[in-house]
Amino acid sequence: MNGDVSASMRKSGLPYGMNFGLDAMSLRELGTVYTPDVELATTLWQESSRECKILATMLYPKDSFSQADADQWLTGCFTTELLEQLCFNLLQHLPFAQELAVRWMEDPSEQRRSAGYLLLLRLLLAKKADAAENAASEGMLKDCHSDNYQLKLHASRLVARLTAQ
Incomplete structure (x- = not known):
């Protein structure tokens, strides 16, 4: 347990009910x-x-996690850290990860688009997706200028990765 880290997260307003740090x-x-x-x-x-x-993101069997599970768990990601852990530990390993990323990137919900951008970026970094198959879309470019910091960050990082290759 790290009390200093836990106190810092609480002070920053992170909405965890309990946090051991x-x-x-x-x-x-x-x-x-x-x-x-x-x-x-x-x-x-x-x-x-x-x-x-x-x-939980580390212990869910990858062969048992469905797209419906992914949609449901995404709603429980109320911090960027949780979203990153979900993508890194679980979603990027799923056989339908790229399909999920594309579906989320086209969703009207800012949270889903942000998650889609982050997941596709993870797939590109892990060489599980090809940049040539995933061109930056008009919506993605628009999200690079969003007032939503997380959406703007994830869209911008993905665009940078797609255009660097």
Whole structure:
């Protein structure tokens, strides 16, 4: 437990019900102790603890996670950190990850578009998607100028990656 980190997150207004302040490496080590399990991951995701939610993204069996699950879990990502952990630990490994990213990027919801941009960026960085197949769209370019910081950040990073290749 890291009280300083936890206090800092609380002071910054992060809406976790409970936060122990564990860093990602400690959580990753803890995650290796458990066998991936749908029921365990689902139970952890439903908790209001930052650490439980992050562990859930590590422990959900990748072959059991559906697009409907992804849509549902996305609504529970109320911080950029949770969205990043969901994309990095789980979504990028799914066989339908690119399809999911494209669907979310075309959604009217800013949260879904932001998640789609982040997921496609992860896929490009992990070489699980090809930049040539994913040109920057008009909507993506528009989102680079959004008032929503997270949307603007994720769209801008993706556009930079797509145009750099």
